[in-house]
Amino acid sequence: MDTQKALDDLRTCLGQRLSLSKSDLDLHGQSESHFPLSPPDAVAYPETTDEVAHIMAVCARHRVPVVGWGTGTSLEGQSQAFSGGVVVDFSRMNRVLDVAQADMVARVQPGVTREALNEELRATGLFFPVDPGANAALGGMAATRASGTTAVRYGTMRDNVQALEVVTAAGEVIRTGTAARKSSSGYDLTALFVGSEGTLGLITELTLRLHGQPExxxxxxxxxxxxxxxxxxxxxxxxxxxxxxxxxxxxxxxxxxxxxxxxxxxxxxxxxxxxxxxxxxxxxxxxxxxxxxxxxxxxxxxxxxxxxxxxxxxxxxxxxxxxAILASRPGARAIVTDICVPISRLAEAIEETRADLARAGVAGPILGHVGDGNFHAVLMVDMEDEAEIARAKSASDRMVERALAMGGTATGEHGIGVGKLGYMAQEHGGGWAMMGAIKAALDPDNILNPGKLVPPRT
Missing domain, CATH: 3.30.70.2190 (Alpha-Beta Plaits)
Known part of the structure; x- marks a missing residue:
């Protein structure tokens, strides 16, 4: 890895849109959750797909890690550069490219936020329904397979992304999916990249399904x-x-x-x-x-x-x-849990979790998208109190074990990142190794968001 040579090459292309300022690096090295500050070596601000492809080609040549960044609202460390390298901030790729009202789809760049898209759609009688709460960037929402409050009726990002443009680890630009509503043509590469958390490629354009605004x-x-x-x-x-x-x-x-x-x-x-x-x-x-x-x-x-x-x-x-929950304990940080169980087991899961948290002496108000069996306990901890952190993490582990025993999952919507990495083998068995094989095939030098989602390289 030759980070300095990569940065020199990128400066030629991006000029002042390659930032090395401490404030910018720190901003892109933090998380809304409990993970420690981890600044990257540089932050790149591309404006076109060609520039993203050039960034990837340069970083691939010098084997420098690359991490995508939308608005930084992920909760499991997905957008943090724990291995250093270059963070690619998509905030300047924020245009709605096309709205096809008759087909009920929109083509957007990854930096468009869900609120900005719906503002653009106000006069069309259409809207984009996926609402994770935060005004997240749509590229990041696709990368983490986000959902939220409306998923019970309209589905998650998995159900509402029809096609993608993606820059691969080698800097190649590919397109997945079509303008057609369905296809039986080959592997579903769109579904592969939705939820891949930036470990397989960088999303540079999305074709999204829209819905009619209700009367x-x-x-x-x-x-x-x-x-x-x-x-x-x-x-x-x-x-x-x-x-x-x-x-x-x-x-x-x-x-x-x-x-x-x-x-x-x-x-x-x-x-x-x-x-x-x-x-x-x-x-x-x-x-x-x-x-x-x-x-x-x-x-x-x-x-x-x-x-x-x-x-x-x-x-x-x-x-x-x-x-509001964080404000109820000033100075606390959150370990945010995110389990999802069959809805028939939801009440049982919540009551057992509440009892467990009470026994452990961990503050953890609960809220959730109960229509699809997904709930969160926001475990508030003093990051200076190692014993409290240990109790909270143990309680979080037991929540996941409880969910898996009930036929559920470790994460309903926040994704894996590094925070949920330790649960993947238990949930997926041999399937986790298969994910690692796909990652190795598409990113042999392990430069795309390394250390996240898949088994660590040996």
Whole structure:
């Protein structure tokens, strides 16, 4: 590896768009989660696919690691350069290239954020539904196979990415997928790169599936005496075929935190936050069915919101829950858990987790996308207290073991990075080695986001 020669070559191409300033390196070396600062050697700001290809070719020639960067909102260390090298920041590749209304697709560069795309789509009657909470870049969302609050109805990034343009480890530009809605032509390379966390290539363009903006939207919040009652309501609602657009759980500890942070006055018990999309009649009928089911499980305090401002306030509160929880213990950092289980086991998984955290003396408010069995415990720790960190990490390990024993997964949406690397063999068995073989075939020098997702090279 000859980092200096690579940087000299890149400076010729990028000029001032290759940054070596300490502030820039530190900004691109940090995480929203508990991982330590790990600055790269340089940050590159390409503006075209050709420039990305040149960056990759130079780094391949000098065997310098390359890490993609969207907005830096990943939670398992995916965008941190733990091996040094060059971080490729896609913030200048932020154009919506084309919106094909008749085909209900949009072509975008990877630095476009989900909010920027939906702003661009406002006059078309279409929208892009995947909502992970943070205003993440769409390239990063594809790389981590993100999902979020709307996945129960609209699916995850896996379901909404139709085609990609990717720069490989050798600097070659390839296209996966087509403008057609389906294909039986060869391996599904689009699906391979979605969720690969930048270990197989850098995404430089995405073709995304769009959806029609609903005629009517209704949101609500409903309180329950227990998490079990709330989850039973979700299961019954799904089994009745009610097409919820969002259905989120916050436990009493999370409610306490968001009340203090957002000025809400919710009762300090578990709550479901939900939203219905459809026609005026359909939304009203869905709400009535849900209300009857919730009442059977002790739901109370319904607060329905049809005005956009009220809905926005509700979902802003939910999206800010992570920061509200952190604010409830000033100075703490978060070990963010992300398990997903079959929905029939969800209440059991949550209650066992809550009991385990109480025994361990670890603060961990719980919230989650209960419509698809995914929940998070935000484990707050003092990073100076090694004993507390150890207790939290042990509790996180037990959460994953519990999820796997129930037929679930170590991560429903945050991905692997380095944070969940230790669980891959247990979850995938020999399949993990196969992932490593694919990585070795496409990136033989191991320069694309090394140390993440796949087995370490020996």
């Amino acid at each position: 009517a939207i209704s949101a609500a919040v409903c309180a329950f005496d227990s998490v079990g009652d709330a989850v039973a309501t979700v299961i019954d609602t799904i089994q009745c075929g009610v097409p919820m657009a969002r259905i989120e759980l916050v436990d009493e500890d999370s409610v306490r935190a968001v009340n203090a942070y957002s000025g809400m006055d919710l009762t300090e018990t578990p709550h479901l936050l939900l939203e219905f999309h459809g026609s005026d009649t359909g939304v009203r009928e869905q709400a009535e069915v849900f209300g009857a089911i919730a009442a059977d499980h002790g739901g109370r305090g319904f607060d329905w919101a049809t005005m956009p401002e009220a809905r926005t306030a509700l979902w802003t509160m939910r999206h800010n829950a992570y920061y």
